[in-house]
Amino acid sequence: MQxxxxxxxxxxxxxxxxxxxxxxxxSLSVSLQAGQLALAQAAFMGIAAxxxxxxxxxxxxxxxxxxxxxxxxSTVVAALLAYPVRRxxxxxxxxxxxxxxxxxxxxxxxxxITGGAEGMSGIPNDAxxxxxxxxxxxxxxxxxLLSRTKFALAVALVREDEYAARGVGIDVGAIRTLSLAxxxxxxxxxxxxxxxxxxxxxxxxxxxxxxxxxLVWCVVGGxxxxxxxxIGSTALSILxxxxxxxxxxxxxxxxxxLLVVILFAPGGLASLWKWRRGAxxxxxxxxx
Amino acid sequence: MNRFTVSxxxxxxxxxxxxPSSAAPRGPAAGKHVxxxxxxxxxxxxxxxxxxxxxxxxxxxxxxxxxxxxAGGADLVFDVQDAATDGAQVVNLMQKFTTDGQTPIVLGPTxxxxxxxxFPIAKNANFPVMGTSTTAEGVTAIGPTVYRDxxxxxxxxxxxxxxxxxxxxxxxxxxxYGDDNAFTKTDGDIFARELKAAGVDVVDTxxxxxxxxxxxxxxxxxxxxxxxxxxxxxxxxxxxxxxxQAGKLGIKTHMIGGNGLNAPDMYSVAxxxxxxxxxxxxxxxxxxxPSNVEFVKHYTAKYGKGPDQFAAQSYAAAQIVAALxxxxxxxxxxxxxxLKNVRSIQTVLGPIGFDSNRDAKSSPVILSIVKxxxxxxx
Amino acid sequence: MLAQQLxxxxxxxxxxxxxxxxxxxxFGVLDILNLAHAxxxxxxxxxxxxxAGMGVPLVLAFLIAAVMAGIMGILLDRxxxxxxxxxxxxxxxxxxxxxxxxxxxxxxxxxxxGVDERHFTVGGLDTAPVIHAGPVTFTTVELTIFLAxxxxxxxLSWVLRATPLGRRIxxxxxxxxxxxxLGVNLELTIAATFFIxxxxxGAAGVLTALRxxxxxxxxxxxxxxxxxxxxxxxxxxxxxxAVIGGFILGAVETLAIAYGLSEWRDAILFGVMFVLLVLRPxxxxxxxxxxxx
Numbered sequence: 001m002q003x004x005x006x007x008x009x010x011x012x013x014x015x016x017x018x019x020x021x022x023x024x025x026x027s028l029s030v031s032l033q034a035g036q037l038a039l040a041q042a043a044f045m046g047i048a049a050x051x052x053x054x055x056x057x058x059x060x061x062x063x064x065x066x067x068x069x070x071x072x073x074s075t076v077v078a079a080l081l082a083y084p085v086r087r088x089x090x091x092x093x094x095x096x097x098x099x100x101x102x103x104x105x106x107x108x109x110x111x112x113i114t115g116g117a118e119g120m121s122g123i124p125n126d127a128x129x130x131x132x133x134x135x136x137x138x139x140x141x142x143x144x145l146l147s148r149t150k151f152a153l154a155v156a157l158v159r160e161d162e163y164a165a166r167g168v169g170i171d172v173g174a175i176r177t178l179s180l181a182x183x184x185x186x187x188x189x190x191x192x193x194x195x196x197x198x199x200x201x202x203x204x205x206x207x208x209x210x211x212x213x214x215l216v217w218c219v220v221g222g223x224x225x226x227x228x229x230x231i232g233s234t235a236l237s238i239l240x241x242x243x244x245x246x247x248x249x250x251x252x253x254x255x256x257x258l259l260v261v262i263l264f265a266p267g268g269l270a271s272l273w274k275w276r277r278g279a280x281x282x283x284x285x286x287x288x
Numbered sequence: 289m290n291r292f293t294v295s296x297x298x299x300x301x302x303x304x305x306x307x308p309s310s311a312a313p314r315g316p317a318a319g320k321h322v323x324x325x326x327x328x329x330x331x332x333x334x335x336x337x338x339x340x341x342x343x344x345x346x347x348x349x350x351x352x353x354x355x356x357x358x359a360g361g362a363d364l365v366f367d368v369q370d371a372a373t374d375g376a377q378v379v380n381l382m383q384k385f386t387t388d389g390q391t392p393i394v395l396g397p398t399x400x401x402x403x404x405x406x407f408p409i410a411k412n413a414n415f416p417v418m419g420t421s422t423t424a425e426g427v428t429a430i431g432p433t434v435y436r437d438x439x440x441x442x443x444x445x446x447x448x449x450x451x452x453x454x455x456x457x458x459x460x461x462x463x464x465y466g467d468d469n470a471f472t473k474t475d476g477d478i479f480a481r482e483l484k485a486a487g488v489d490v491v492d493t494x495x496x497x498x499x500x501x502x503x504x505x506x507x508x509x510x511x512x513x514x515x516x517x518x519x520x521x522x523x524x525x526x527x528x529x530x531x532x533q534a535g536k537l538g539i540k541t542h543m544i545g546g547n548g549l550n551a552p553d554m555y556s557v558a559x560x561x562x563x564x565x566x567x568x569x570x571x572x573x574x575x576x577x578p579s580n581v582e583f584v585k586h587y588t589a590k591y592g593k594g595p596d597q598f599a600a601q602s603y604a605a606a607q608i609v610a611a612l613x614x615x616x617x618x619x620x621x622x623x624x625x626x627l628k629n630v631r632s633i634q635t636v637l638g639p640i641g642f643d644s645n646r647d648a649k650s651s652p653v654i655l656s657i658v659k660x661x662x663x664x665x666x
Numbered sequence: 667m668l669a670q671q672l673x674x675x676x677x678x679x680x681x682x683x684x685x686x687x688x689x690x691x692x693f694g695v696l697d698i699l700n701l702a703h704a705x706x707x708x709x710x711x712x713x714x715x716x717x718a719g720m721g722v723p724l725v726l727a728f729l730i731a732a733v734m735a736g737i738m739g740i741l742l743d744r745x746x747x748x749x750x751x752x753x754x755x756x757x758x759x760x761x762x763x764x765x766x767x768x769x770x771x772x773x774x775x776x777x778x779x780g781v782d783e784r785h786f787t788v789g790g791l792d793t794a795p796v797i798h799a800g801p802v803t804f805t806t807v808e809l810t811i812f813l814a815x816x817x818x819x820x821x822l823s824w825v826l827r828a829t830p831l832g833r834r835i836x837x838x839x840x841x842x843x844x845x846x847x848l849g850v851n852l853e854l855t856i857a858a859t860f861f862i863x864x865x866x867x868g869a870a871g872v873l874t875a876l877r878x879x880x881x882x883x884x885x886x887x888x889x890x891x892x893x894x895x896x897x898x899x900x901x902x903x904x905x906x907x908a909v910i911g912g913f914i915l916g917a918v919e920t921l922a923i924a925y926g927l928s929e930w931r932d933a934i935l936f937g938v939m940f941v942l943l944v945l946r947p948x949x950x951x952x953x954x955x956x957x958x959x
Contacts, residue, residue: 001414013383013409017376037758084940087947091699091757095898096943098891099936106933109468118424121404125412200373200404204468205375208891212765219762240377250370251331251776255769259746262763266755331773333884336781466928495929499887501878504674505923512667525783529878536805538796556783556878559792593782 014241020193021233025217026139027186029229032218034179035159037094039211040081043101044184045127045191046206048074050114053123053201054193058113063126063196064162067135070192071185078184082177108203119202127196130200135193142196143226155179220261222268231269308414316616320521322364324609325385327396327406328602333498336396336525337421340599343591345395348606351560355583357607360614366606371397374381377404381472382406392613392623393418395605397596400424400470405435414622419610420601423547424470428646435613435627435646437531437608437637438547438601439570441474444652445546445579448568449482449519451654451665452544456514460489464506464530465521467495475521475546483519491515504537511539517540521549524596528558535561542566552594554657565657566665571600571637572653573661579607669801672917672926677808677917681870681877685889686896686908687819688866694903695839695859696751698760699894702742703867704886705771710735710868711875711885712775715784724788728814728872735868739860742767748853776883784881791879794885811873818869819909822862826905835859839903892935899939901949910950914938 008015024045031038048070053062055069085096108114115121146152157165160177165172195201214233221232239257246253265272308367326345329338347368351357352364371377378397385391386409393416397406403422410417410647411431419427419436428434452458459485476493483490491513494506507530510518518534518541520527534543535558543565550569554564573584573594583603585594595603611633617626627646632639641649656665685707692700710731717727746763793808826832834855837845846852874889875881896915900907918938922931942950 010384010387011380012377013379016378018701084944088943089947091898091902092947092949094942095895096940099895099940102891102936103933103940105928110929117468118470119401119404121426121430122408125408143743198379198405199408200401201402202470204401208813215758216762216765219758223758237376240372240374241380243367247370248777251372252770252773255766255773259763259766262759262766263746263749266753266759305835331776333887335776335883336783339781483824492922492926496934497888499884501880501885501888502678503675504670505920508667508670508674509924509926525880525882528783529880532792532879536796537803553782557783 005158006131012056014237015119016129016132016169018198018234018237019129019136020127020197021138021217021237023132023136023186023190023193024214025221025229025233026143026226027183027190028214028218029184029223029226030143030179030186031160032223034155034176036176036179037090038085038097038183039094039182039215040097040100041183041187041206042206042211043097043104044078044187045076045194045210046101046104046108046201046203048188048191049195049201049206049216050108050120053120053195054113056124056196057120058199063131066166066196067189067192074191075181075185076189078187079177079181081184082180084211086173086176098208100212101208105203105207108206114203114255116283117203119200123199123201123202124196125196125199127193132193135189139189140226151175151178182190187190216258220258220268222265222270224267225270226272228268235269292393293586294344315614317359317613317618318361318498320618322359322362322392322613322618323390324364324366324606325381325391325394326366326368326592326602327381327385327394327398327402328368328372329373329398329402330368330370332371334373334398337523337598338370340395340596341398341420341602342370343587344595344599344602345606347531347587348591348603348610351586352606352610357610359610360616362618363403364613366395366609371400371402375402376464378402378406379437382409382417386410386665392416392618392620393609395420395602395609397422400474402606403427404470407431407573410434414624415600415620416627418605419597420605424474426507432646433624435642437605437640437646437648439650439652441478441546443647444568444570445475445478446482447652448544448546448566448654449486449488450567451568452517452542453486453488458488460491460513460515460543461517461519462492462494462510462513462515463490463519463612464494464496464503464510464520465519466498466500466523466526468497471548472498472521472523472526474502475548479521488517498523498524498526500526501529503533507534507537507539511526511537511541515541517541518543520545520549524551524554528554531558531562531565535559544568547597549653549657549660550553550655551596552661555659555661557641558657560659562657567599567657567662568652569655570648570650570652571597572655572664573600573640574663575636575653577634577636577638579634580638583636600636604637604640607635608633608640638663668924670803671920673802673804675917676913677804677812677877677916677918678920679913680812681873681912682760682889682896682913682915683909684815684818684873685867685870686893686900686912686928687822687905688863688870688902689893690897690905690908691822691859691863693897694905695748695835696856697757697902698747698764699757700742700747700764700863701761701890701894702764703748703864704769704890704893705768706735706738706864707867707871707889707921708881708883708886709738709750709771709871710782711871711881712779712784713868714872714875715786718786718788719779721788724786724876731872732865732869733937735871736865738859738868739864740857742864743856743860745900747766748856751856772883779883781883786876787881791876792915808877811877815870818866822866823905825862831855831858837859852867857925895939898947899942903953904949904951907949907951931933 052066052070055066217233222228328341339439385394400422407430466472501643612626617623643649654665655662714727714731792807896911900911922934
């Protein structure tokens with residue numbers, strides 16, 4: 001027990017990061033499951049992080065209230081974003097949403113209330129490990145329950161064949177908007193937790209590099225399932241610390257490991273496990 | 289006693305003075321192993337700043353062994369860990385060092401934004417940390433265990449503006465600064481404040497982003513407003529390009545800048561246009577403090593290139609820690625109380641103490657870029 | 667001042683366009699986004715630096731570095747893309763493998779050259795004659811770089827339009843399976859595509875290094891995301907679109923600054939792109955453009 005406590009004391013920050021990162025990966029996974037390469041997760045995360053930080057610092061709201069408000073705002077923004085990009089598919093959707101993310105970052109960089117490039121410091125550090133993993137559990141259970149509804153069926157149909165979906169009377173626009181909003185809500189939750197687990201946020205925390213990181217987690221884990229997103233984000237969050245002993249060769253090893261994993265498991269880490277169990281190896285395609 | 293004996297005795301005495309301290313253990317920390325944590329961005333976007341820091345600590349490790357840095361006979365080691373310009377890694381390293389039970393103090397991280405994420409962890413653990421390059425406002429205000437040996441931009445730029453204004457009596461100025469990181473943004477803000485306070489009219493303000501390479505559009509616009517002075521809030525890579533491209537566009541306006549411009553190859557990279565640019569900084573490579581002369585010489589020999597301010601401030605932190613270890617501070621509580629009682633420690637930055645805000649107590653140097661390096665600005 | 671700013675934008679846009687043209691060629695032919703393109707851009711600049719350091723004249727160093735970049739492109743394809751192509755792995759997976767290669771290239775360059783900025787010590791880059799033409803000022807180096815970029819793009823256009831190789835590349839872009847059935851050697855054509863694309867990206871890197879006389883590890887950083895924006899805005903795989911997109915990018919960036927909006931520059935850039943995409947959801951020029959080029 002003491003060893004366990006010692007381990008936690010030493011690695012609590014990493015353990016918390018793994019939980020937050022899993023939530024962020026799940027948020028992108030929701031979009032990818034719906035066949036939408038919408039890459040605005042870092043922006044939704046950032047918007048929520050700032051909303052919750054501002055409410056906590058300037059208005060002294062309690063943690064739960066700031067999280068709820070932040071998630072509401074990021075959900076609404078995601079739903080609103082769905083409208084102008086409704087006709088965009090594949091990489092066009094990807095770059096438009098990345099562009100949206102850059103605009104959000106520049107705005108955060110120029111506003112007074114966000115502290116600009118100097119960031120916001122002194123955010124209450126109250127997103128504890130139980131709060132983070134409790135949130136992750138809520139998201140996981142919600143997604144699992146959702147996967148058993150007709151909504152999930154409609155999402156799958158839209159992903160596989162939009163025209164067929166229209167043919168059977170599915171409102172494709174509504175499905176796309178809802179899945180984007182759901183992704184926005186989960187990313188918002190991740191962002192609010194991130195702010196309350198980091199003391200300090202700056203616009204660069206939510207730029208293209210963060211978006212790229214979340215995408216890498218999802219693809220390395222496997223875009224077929226939410227499980228893949230969690231596996232990918234967890235493995236890649238631990239990786240830099242796990243290979244610290246490589247010292248000067250750490251950066252190059254990081255690239256080689258990423259390359260090797262992706263070449264030997266193009267369906268993601270999750271597919272290795274599924275494949276053993278006889279499931280089909282072909283990953284679900286994200287239409288690009 | 290003939291003259292020969294006298295000189296021989298003098299030689300022996302001298303040899304005893306310069307002999308490696310490890311030869312004769314002494315002082316309360318003698319023989320003890322002291323492991324100091326260092327967090328630096330050796331790789332990633334800030335690798336250009338973290339690498340000289342790592343170099344300085346490696347040199348310090350050698351100098352402790354050879355006795356050039358006197359750690360009172362303690363087995364003092366600076367353990368440099370790379371944070372890859374990744375906030376998550378900075379935080380994890382800080383957590384690791386503050387909980388491993390053997391580290392008495394952490395030096396670094398490289399960037400102010402990283403410090404705002406990591407120093408609160410140290411504060412909550414009542415653990416001493418010292419920033420060596422985290423110059424943004426508010427860093428030491430994080431908590432009573434946070435120190436820094438670097439001069440904040442707010443300590444450097446006011447003097448720079450005052451000294452240049454006293455000499456040139458300029459009426460108008462333009463500011464160009466990086467608006468996407470805490471260091472250069474702070475520069476821009478302080479320049480605006482100080483220039484206004486000096487009665488100077490700021491006729492144009494331009495911003496850029498870290499890693500930008502083309503500053504000609506911004507400089508063209510600045511030139512169209514005919515300022516008497518251009519204030520640059522930038523780090524070395526961008527600052528050299530701004531100065532070089534200003535030269536190419538034929539801009540002859542005086543230029544002034546802060547700590548970010550204090551790098552040995554400013555002139556060789558930016559070219560003749562850099563001549564006369566005034567730089568306010570915490571350290572002068574040509575300063576005659578004994579350890580500084582040695583440091584510049586050995587660093588240059590070891591790495592084939594002179595140290596910059598990042599390296600100097602890191603080496604100074606190593607000297608400060610060594611002095612405290614020599615005084616018997618080998619765990620975090622002893623280190624904290626030793627830091628509180630620092631009067632003045634000789635470093636490559638000159639004698640250093642800390643003020644009531646735990647910021648370095650020393651005055652900035654105002655330098656002027658000349659071919660081959662810097663000279664004092666008069 | 668506006669004339670000078672437009673010229674600044676034109677010079678900037680030419681190198682953006684050259685970078686984007688190579689980027690989009692791979693995209694058009696293989697439907698993959700190659701995020702290692704910026705890493706090859708940087709590697710070529712360092713290669714030219716080393717060659718110039720050995721006393722190779724700058725023009726020759728430029729050409730050799732571009733060829734080396736082309737060879738790197740072929741290697742990149744064999745390592746990161748070909749195995750995935752064989753397994754039919756889709757679009758996203760190669761994107762990630764190219765990120766892996768980009769990290770490796772960056773780490774190797776850091777290992778070889780260290781983190782310090784490098785600059786050419788030969789060739790009188792900093793002392794190039796300045797030309798004053800009416801309201802504008804530029805150097806002969808800038809003019810040469812601009813012309814080199816234009817010539818390279820014209821050569822590419824000619825290769826695609828009028829040579830057997832160009833016809834094969836366009837056939838593979840149109841329909842890989844049909845092209846193979848018609849006897850086009852797929853892997854060879856893809857290798858040629860990577861060679862051309864990467865050598866153009868490398869050329870853009872060397873020209874950027876020469877223009878600012880500066881070579882840094884992260885010089886590919888700013889152009890990576892903007893280049894991506896340009897090729898997608900231009901239309902999937904459209905060379906014309908990439909060229910026009912590159913010039914639009916140069917102009918928007920420069921004019922944003924000219925009108926005193928430097929702090930909003932990137933927001934304006936991506937805002938313009940966002941609106942254009944909303945209006946034309948498949949980019950300014952569709953994929954047809956490469957096939958019909």
